[in-house]
Amino acid sequence: MRKKKHFQRFLGLMLCVLVAVGIMGFMLPPTEVQxxxxxxxxxxxxxxxxxxxxxxxxxxxxxxxxxxxxxxxxxxxxxxxxxxxxxxxxxxxxxxxxxxxxxxxxxxxxxxxxxxxxxxxxxxxxxxxxxxxxxxxxxxxxxxxxxxxxxxxxNVQFHLYTTKPISKVDDFKGKTIRVTAIYRAFVEAMGGSPTTIAPAEVYTALQRGTVDGLGWPGKGLMDLGWHEVIKYRIDPGFYTxxxxxxxxxxxxxxxxxxxxxxxxxxxxxxxxxxxxxxxxVLEKEKELLAKAGVQISTLPPDEAKKYVALAYEAGWDELIKKRAPEYAPKVKGMLEK
Structure with a gap:
């Protein structure tokens, strides 16, 4: 009988605690509860x-x-x-x-x-x-x-990566390069042939020689295994x-x-x-590429200057004269302030 009374008191105490917690929860500001x-x-x-x-x-x-x-x-x-x-x-x-x-x-x-x-x-x-x-x-x-x-x-730029050696800008003439809209105009300005290929198809295209190279940032080429079929990274980089x-x-x-x-x-x-x-990260990437057999091919100073200048000239010309004539000049003006 005594045990039963203790148990009833325990249940009563627990009920009081639960009721108190419920009331406190109800009284808390909505932001704290909900x-x-x-x-x-x-x-x-x-x-x-x-x-x-x-x-x-x-x-x-x-x-x-x-x-x-x-x-x-x-x-x-x-x-x-x-x-x-x-x-x-x-x-x-x-x-x-x-x-x-x-x-x-x-x-x-x-x-x-x-x-x-x-x-x-x-x-x-x-x-x-x-x-x-x-x-x-x-x-x-x-x-x-x-x-x-x-x-x-x-501070990460784009690079062109190729399966064949490049020592001057003119070496891109006739080369088929996988592009996005970012560097299509640049490849065309060098006399290359730009083509658009889905990333999943790039490895096979490089392996079969359907394309001679591609554009990609200075980090990440190895993520999709492209370093296995690419031989050269062309330096310097361009764009941002x-x-x-x-x-x-x-x-x-x-x-x-x-x-x-x-x-x-x-x-x-x-x-x-x-x-x-x-x-x-960028310096480490160069080391990893070299270890994987990708040669960092730096253009001679005069060719490098020509290469970078052509990249920016082609980029602005395409936007100002063709793709965005209404607003690109204004954006360029803001940049040059």
Whole structure:
């Protein structure tokens, strides 16, 4: 009988505790009880093995930490989820909230974005010149989007990689080079024959001799095994990595002001972190390529000067005269301030 009374007292005590906890929970401010992270659906430009997914993933982790749980990124995948060249349209229509990748992949809808590759200065200087502010006017008008910035390291350039030796600019005449919109005009200006091939088909094309080379950044060639069929990396490099963290405009406007500020602040911090991080990465990559049998072929000084000058001349000419005559001159003027 005594045991039964003790048990009843114990149950009564537990009931009081549960009631008290419930009342305290009810009295807490809604933000402390019901607050949930804002989930942002993200797609990346490249397949999973590609190195250039990493800077975007690093920024997402930093932004989540910086915003103390107010935001969570739902990474749905890369081209296997939404084909690369359809990702800009997916942001426009709200199929995804954010695209993280290369801005040139939606240059078909907005050719002016290709001007960014021609800015040989870091992101924070580009921002100071008012370029991002102007670009957001264009993103709003043409893509129903907001451009937060470039998640990629601005001190990484592009290179041409070939299966045959190159010692002067004229050696590119007649060579078939796999390109994207970034360096198509440059290859044409050298007398080469540009061709567009999906990344998954590049290895076989190089192996069979269908193409004589390709353009790619100074880091990441080995991710897809291309070093096995490439013999030379041509130096010096040219242009700048033009990444994007681009968000659907309606989604952007729906975010609380502190969240918008936190996302942009974290990206600005990330930009400088990436710049410092990749100073050592690039030298290491050259060593790894050499060990893998890829020769770093540096053009003689006069040819190197001609090569780089032609890259920028061809890039601006294409944009100003053909692809973006309305806005490219203005962007160039902002750069030259």
């Amino acid at each position: 607050a949930k992270a804002i989930v942002l659906k993200v797609v990346q430009s490249w397949p999973k093995p590609v190195h250039w997914n990493r800077p975007g993933e690093q920024w997402m982790r930093w932004a989540e930490y910086r915003l103390k749980g107010k935001v969570k990124f739902d990474l749905i995948g890369g081209p296997e989820a939404i084909p690369t060249f359809q990702q800009g349209e997916a942001v426009r229509n709200g199929v995804v909230d954010i695209m993280i990748g290369a801005i040139n992949y939606y240059s078909g809808e907005m050719p002016e974005v290709d001007c960014l590759k021609l800015f040989a200065i870091p992101q924070w200087e580009v921002r100071q010149k008012g370029v991002y502010k102007f670009y957001n006017q264009l993103h709003s008008k043409k893509l129903n989007a907001y451009y937060m910035g470039n998640q990629l390291p601005a 990595l033009d990444g994007c963290v681009t968000i659907n405009l309606k989604k952007w406007k729906s975010l609380p002001p502190d969240v918008r500020e936190g996302l942009e602040t974290s990206l600005k911090e990330h930009e400088k972190s990436m710049y410092a991080q990749y100073m050592g």
